Amino acid sequence: MDNKRRKFLKIAGASVLAGIGAPAVIKLTAATPALASGHGEAPAHAPAPDAHGGHAEEAPQGVRLGMVIDLRKMNENPEMLDSAIAACIAAHNIPEFPDKKNEVKWIWKAPFENVFTDHSASHSAAKVKNFPSVALCNHCDDPPCVRACPTQATFRLEKNGIVAMDFHRCIGCRFCMAACPYGARSFNWQDPRPYIKKYNKEFPSRMKGVVEKCNFCGERLALGQEPACVEACKGTGAIVFGDLNDAKSEIRAVLDKEFTIQRKPTLGTKPSVFYIV
Amino acid sequence: MIEKTLKGKPAYWIWLAFLGMFMAIGAACYVRQYNFGLGMTGMSRDVSWGLYISQFTFLVGVAAGGVMLVLPYYIHNYKEFGRITILGEFLAIGAIVMCLLFIMADLGQPMRALNVVLHPTPNSMLFYDAIVLNGYLFLNVLCGWVILTAEKKQVKPPKWIYFFVYLSIPFAISIHTVTAMLYCGLPGRHFWLSAIIAPRFLASAFAAGPALIVVACLVLKRVAGFDAGRKAMNKLITIIIYAALLNMFFVGLEFFVGYYSNIPGHKHSLEYLFFGLEHHGHVYNNLVPFMWAFVILAFGSIAVLATPAAKKNDFVLGMGCAALFLAFWLDKGIGFVLAGFVPNGLHEITEYIPTANELGITIGVWATGFMVVTLLYKIAIGVEHEVEG
Amino acid sequence: MYNKGTIIPGLILFVLFVTFPIWFNGLTTAGDLPKPELPPGGEKQCVMPADYMRANHMQLLNEWRDNVLRDGDREILEINGKKYPKGLQMACMTCHSQKEKFCDSCHTYAAVDPYCWDCHLTPNEAGSKEAMH
Numbered sequence: 001m002d003n004k005r006r007k008f009l010k011i012a013g014a015s016v017l018a019g020i021g022a023p024a025v026i027k028l029t030a031a032t033p034a035l036a037s038g039h040g041e042a043p044a045h046a047p048a049p050d051a052h053g054g055h056a057e058e059a060p061q062g063v064r065l066g067m068v069i070d071l072r073k074m075n076e077n078p079e080m081l082d083s084a085i086a087a088c089i090a091a092h093n094i095p096e097f098p099d100k101k102n103e104v105k106w107i108w109k110a111p112f113e114n115v116f117t118d119h120s121a122s123h124s125a126a127k128v129k130n131f132p133s134v135a136l137c138n139h140c141d142d143p144p145c146v147r148a149c150p151t152q153a154t155f156r157l158e159k160n161g162i163v164a165m166d167f168h169r170c171i172g173c174r175f176c177m178a179a180c181p182y183g184a185r186s187f188n189w190q191d192p193r194p195y196i197k198k199y200n201k202e203f204p205s206r207m208k209g210v211v212e213k214c215n216f217c218g219e220r221l222a223l224g225q226e227p228a229c230v231e232a233c234k235g236t237g238a239i240v241f242g243d244l245n246d247a248k249s250e251i252r253a254v255l256d257k258e259f260t261i262q263r264k265p266t267l268g269t270k271p272s273v274f275y276i277v
Numbered sequence: 278m279i280e281k282t283l284k285g286k287p288a289y290w291i292w293l294a295f296l297g298m299f300m301a302i303g304a305a306c307y308v309r310q311y312n313f314g315l316g317m318t319g320m321s322r323d324v325s326w327g328l329y330i331s332q333f334t335f336l337v338g339v340a341a342g343g344v345m346l347v348l349p350y351y352i353h354n355y356k357e358f359g360r361i362t363i364l365g366e367f368l369a370i371g372a373i374v375m376c377l378l379f380i381m382a383d384l385g386q387p388m389r390a391l392n393v394v395l396h397p398t399p400n401s402m403l404f405y406d407a408i409v410l411n412g413y414l415f416l417n418v419l420c421g422w423v424i425l426t427a428e429k430k431q432v433k434p435p436k437w438i439y440f441f442v443y444l445s446i447p448f449a450i451s452i453h454t455v456t457a458m459l460y461c462g463l464p465g466r467h468f469w470l471s472a473i474i475a476p477r478f479l480a481s482a483f484a485a486g487p488a489l490i491v492v493a494c495l496v497l498k499r500v501a502g503f504d505a506g507r508k509a510m511n512k513l514i515t516i517i518i519y520a521a522l523l524n525m526f527f528v529g530l531e532f533f534v535g536y537y538s539n540i541p542g543h544k545h546s547l548e549y550l551f552f553g554l555e556h557h558g559h560v561y562n563n564l565v566p567f568m569w570a571f572v573i574l575a576f577g578s579i580a581v582l583a584t585p586a587a588k589k590n591d592f593v594l595g596m597g598c599a600a601l602f603l604a605f606w607l608d609k610g611i612g613f614v615l616a617g618f619v620p621n622g623l624h625e626i627t628e629y630i631p632t633a634n635e636l637g638i639t640i641g642v643w644a645t646g647f648m649v650v651t652l653l654y655k656i657a658i659g660v661e662h663e664v665e666g
Numbered sequence: 667m668y669n670k671g672t673i674i675p676g677l678i679l680f681v682l683f684v685t686f687p688i689w690f691n692g693l694t695t696a697g698d699l700p701k702p703e704l705p706p707g708g709e710k711q712c713v714m715p716a717d718y719m720r721a722n723h724m725q726l727l728n729e730w731r732d733n734v735l736r737d738g739d740r741e742i743l744e745i746n747g748k749k750y751p752k753g754l755q756m757a758c759m760t761c762h763s764q765k766e767k768f769c770d771s772c773h774t775y776a777a778v779d780p781y782c783w784d785c786h787l788t789p790n791e792a793g794s795k796e797a798m799h
Contacts, residue, residue, distance in 0.1 A: 100627070102321070104322075110623060144464050144465075146400075151398060155736065157737075169392055171385065180465075182623075183623045186322055189320070190314040190316035191314065197795065198795050199791070201793075202756060204787060205787060207386075207784035209384070218738065219740070267464040269464065
């Protein structure tokens with residue numbers, strides 16, 4: 001295969017170029033050296049006690065894409081979350097099954113107490129108790145699903161920290177679904193195609209018998225676009241997306257300023273999705 | 278020796294036809310599931326493993342239970358088990374065949390099953406499970422066959438086979454340990470996240486496996502004129518009682534940790550299993566009857582087996598062992614796997630009820646296992662009779 | 667020779683049975699070489715020469731798949747001024763827009779049933795439900 005690859009590259013010549021959105025691609029995915037080597041990373045913002053005691057965090061390496069979701073803004077404008085979810089469904093050919101049993105969800109709405117099972121208290125502010133929160137794959141730095149997968153069909157991309165899936169390799173054992181503490185994974189219990197309302201011809205559907213989940217819009221990032229849900233909330237700052245390891249990024253500015261929480265931080269999965277409540 | 282399966286009384290053929298019928302039903306149901314997808318089952322996004330994986334988990338135990346015969350016979354030279362050790366090995370073969378079939382039935386993309394081998398992933402417990410299960414299957418086939426062949430020829434088994442016999446002992450322990458590790462290493466599933474799962478699995482296995490062998494021996498005594506010997510049976514009873522008590526002790530410890538620590542996550546699944554879990558005004562309790570049946574049958578059968586009657590009366594012994602097997606099937610083959618998903622990671626509750634198609638496949642796989650065991654036992658007993666002349 | 671009456675017809679039947687693929691293809695159209703229809707847009711150029719593609723398109727697709735999904739390498743290839751994002755739907759199907767007349771003609775002949783289309787959409791399928799963007 002390597003041989004063929006070399007031959008292929010020879011014929012293709014030096015004409016290999018990045019696409020239209022090259023600068024943005026570089027901004028979001030290129031492996032820039034860690035500028036923030038002196039600073040600790042995410043746990044500075046996590047309210048949970050550090051499970052490893054007082055050890056200093058390792059200096060962050062490369063790009064680690066992450067997200068800050070501002071639930072206050074989401075709830076000021078409830079339609080925004082719906083449009084973000086709709087954008088995801090449209091971008092990824094996600095089927096919409098009528099019954100809960102077959103549901104396929106990449107990003108979805110759920111009550112606060114369900115998304116943050118460790119944060120519910122008996123006397124939380126009424127507005128927090130009632131407002132719908134949003135759940136999606138946390139793209140953990142130490143993902144249990146990746147540990148569990150027997151075929152490496154799900155894996156963590158070293159270059160940007162996305163927890164990705166290779167649908168071609170998934171055998172449908174659903175070990176990852178048992179392993180994920182966030183319920184972020186869905187299984188195709190049957191052929192999803194009849195339940196896809198509209199096709200995005202740039203993206204495949206899935207077949208029956210494989211697991212799927214949020215991919216942080218890896219395919220859109222390559223074109224220099226933002227993730228579909230981020231784009232749907234454009235201009236509001238409700239979702240900020242960027243490199244957690246880049247001290248000068250917008251996301252780091254938000255994380256430095258706001259008090260943020262992560263889902264189930266005590267499990268040691270190191271989620272890349274942060275929430276402002 | 279295979280020719281021994283081709284001669285039998287009418288009852289033998291009727292039994293095979295009976296099993297064959299269920300195998301055919303199972304196959305037909307599987308074709309339906311293969312074409313439509315696992316949506317044919319009662320599993321859902323929240324309860325993503327169901328009857329197939331829970332049967333698999335239980336049957337790994339039955340397979341491992343055979344070691345309770347191998348170990349005393351080969352390591353401690355307990356001669357009384359000489360006649361029945363082969364039954365333990367052959368039962369393990371049948372149980373592992375069922376395990377592998379249940380895994381295949383549970384895969385969304387069974388045609389890609391070999392990906393586990395093509396892309397070996399040492400960080401996945403399923404990878405090790407595939408290795409030890411297939412390894413244990415191979416060891417039992419090899420040891421069973423070589424030793425039985427030697428017996429037929431009335432010579433001593435070749436020396437090299439003992440290496441594999443001894444190797445099969447750690448393998449038996451490992452199949453159930455690794456199967457426990459499928460569950461107990463997952464963050465966020467409190468019910469499974471317990472270091473006692475592996476010992477509990479082994480305890481339950483060392484009771485359920487031998488209990489099935491006792492039942493099989495009693496059946497063989499009636500239909501095939503095979504007598505395992507009173508002493509061997511009595512020893513098995515002792516093993517079963519201790520292992521069963523140990524399992525109940527471990528279950529009790531789970532209760533202690535959950536209820537004394539009073540941590541909700543540690544209690545939820547136990548509550549769901551034994552008392553019904555209340556959530557938003559609705560009580561979810563579809564497994565409660567099964568779990569109390571488990572408790573009653575388990576203690577009841579232990580009590581029965583502990584009475585002197587069990588040592589004298591085959592009927593009492595058979596009923597006791599059958600009840601114990603059923604009890605531990607309810608515990609591990611129903612409760613353990615399903616309750617791990619209740620509540621789910623978002624504290625939502627979805628109950629699981631298998632579909633008819635799913636039950637058809639499950640029964641079909643069990644029938645296949647019984648078929649394999651029947652044929653192997655027929656060979657073993659045939660050789661035994663031949664040798665005794 | 668004993669049982670001449672059974673052996674000889676039996677042999678004839680056996681030979682007929684064994685040579686079934688040869689005479690069946692001779693008598694029917696099943697053996698005709700497939701004629702895949704070239705891109706309706708008249709494109710003459712592909713990412714690689716036609717010979718190479720004919721023999722190795724599956725390896726190339728696998729390589730692209732691994733590049734894009736597993737290595738996160740989604741570089742867009744530019745060959746003779748034309749841009750090709752690595753992908754069956756994004757590159758191949760834009761020119762070979764008629765899967766039924768291109769891909770299938772050979773795949774049916776060779777009796778291979780690639781599972782590409784279980785997930786990847788052909789332009790026809792994508793158009794069957796109002797396309798986005």
